[in-house]
Amino acid sequence: MSEQQLYFEDVHEGQEVPSLTVHCDSQRLVMWAAASGDFYQIHYDKDFAIGNQLPERIVHGALKHALLGRMLHEWIAPGGRIRRLTCQYRGMDLVNKNVVCKGVVTRKYQEDGRNLVELDVWTESEDGQKTTPGTAVVVLPSRGR
Amino acid sequence: MTQPSLITDEMRSYIGRESEPVTVEVDKTACRMFARAVGYTDPVFYDEEEARRRGYRSIPAPPGFLGHPVYNPARPQRADYLPPFQTGLRRVLNGGTDIEYFDDICAGDVLTMTRKLVDIQEREGRLGKMLIMVNEMTYRRGDQVVAKVRGTLIQY
Numbered sequence: 001m002s003e004q005q006l007y008f009e010d011v012h013e014g015q016e017v018p019s020l021t022v023h024c025d026s027q028r029l030v031m032w033a034a035a036s037g038d039f040y041q042i043h044y045d046k047d048f049a050i051g052n053q054l055p056e057r058i059v060h061g062a063l064k065h066a067l068l069g070r071m072l073h074e075w076i077a078p079g080g081r082i083r084r085l086t087c088q089y090r091g092m093d094l095v096n097k098n099v100v101c102k103g104v105v106t107r108k109y110q111e112d113g114r115n116l117v118e119l120d121v122w123t124e125s126e127d128g129q130k131t132t133p134g135t136a137v138v139v140l141p142s143r144g145r
Numbered sequence: 146m147t148q149p150s151l152i153t154d155e156m157r158s159y160i161g162r163e164s165e166p167v168t169v170e171v172d173k174t175a176c177r178m179f180a181r182a183v184g185y186t187d188p189v190f191y192d193e194e195e196a197r198r199r200g201y202r203s204i205p206a207p208p209g210f211l212g213h214p215v216y217n218p219a220r221p222q223r224a225d226y227l228p229p230f231q232t233g234l235r236r237v238l239n240g241g242t243d244i245e246y247f248d249d250i251c252a253g254d255v256l257t258m259t260r261k262l263v264d265i266q267e268r269e270g271r272l273g274k275m276l277i278m279v280n281e282m283t284y285r286r287g288d289q290v291v292a293k294v295r296g297t298l299i300q301y
Contacts, residue, residue, distance in 0.1 A: 023218070024185055028182065028184075031178075031181065031182040032182045032183075034178065034182070035175070035178045035179040035181070035182035035183075035210075036179070036210075037181070037213055038226075040224070040237065052236050053236075053272060058240070060236075061239035061240075061241070061242065062209065062239060062242055063182075065209055065242045065244075066179075066183045066207070066208060066210075067183060067184075067211035069183075069207070069208025069209050070183050070184065070185055070207075070208065072206075073185070073187065073208055073209070074187070077187060077189070078189065078199050081246070081249070082208050082246060083245065083246055084243070084244065084245045084246070085208060085209075085242075085243075085244055086241070086242065086243035086244070086295075087241060087242060087243075088240065088241035088297070089238070089239055089240055089241055096287075134241075
């Protein structure tokens with residue numbers, strides 16, 4: 001979490017969001033299952049996953065969405081807010097690997113008196129594959145008020 | 146020769162039809178548990194005083210958390226992400242998540258969620274025949290829409 005507030009004026013197109021790397025071991029997937037209420041066995045039962053034509057237990061898509069949300073929160077807290085976060089689960093991430101969350105600013109603009117920033121966000125697997133491409137919109141405070 | 150479609154008239158009849166509302170509670174402990182699972186260290190998700198100091202009504206729901214439906218053992222035990230009809234396909238993958246927020250959602254909020262199927266497509270993929278369904282969930286606190294979620298579900 002950043003010590004200092006990020007303001008609208010500090011942001012420019014092309015700017016990168018500090019990346020977030022999270023090791024998705026079986027403990028994290030079980031914690032996620034309990035927290036989200038998604039108990040589908042492909043995420044924690046290896047035999048079940050393999051029986052479903054998967055190579056291994058896979059990281060929940062919604063966990064990757066939430067990790068992208070955490071990356072954004074840590075960039076914009078305490079004064080910023082996420083307005084929209086969307087992503088597609090194109091590639092599978094297997095258990096016991098790192099998921100790397102990244103983002104880059106694509107546009108900044110004001111609308112209805114609010115300071116909005118649009119971003120491309122995505123997760124990468126350890127070998128650099130983009131497995132979860134998406135976009136986000138955040139609201140940032142201004143230094144002016 | 147054309148293959149028979151996986152999509153039946155019954156399935157199509159659900160497109161655009163809004164479900165009965167489901168009560169969803171945003172519980173304080175559940176917010177903390179969700180934050181822990183995602184690895185947050187920001188005290189705003191754990192310490193109610195800190196959350197209030199920062200202008201939230203209570204601990205905010207971490208991004209991606211929209212509460213849990215109240216468990217009812219009398220209801221059929223069917224995962225709530227599944228469609229309300231049989232598809233003949235038993236395997237499921239999550240295809241994508243799109244969440245739009247219109248207000249802060251905090252611990253103590255009791256929301257109502259309605260869902261509707263907005264799109265259904267079929268495709269032949271590397272996992273065989275697939276149905277791709279997009280569901281839209283609307284979360285309200287009282288009359289106010291606080292979040293909209295579009296979820297893509299793949300059955301194969």
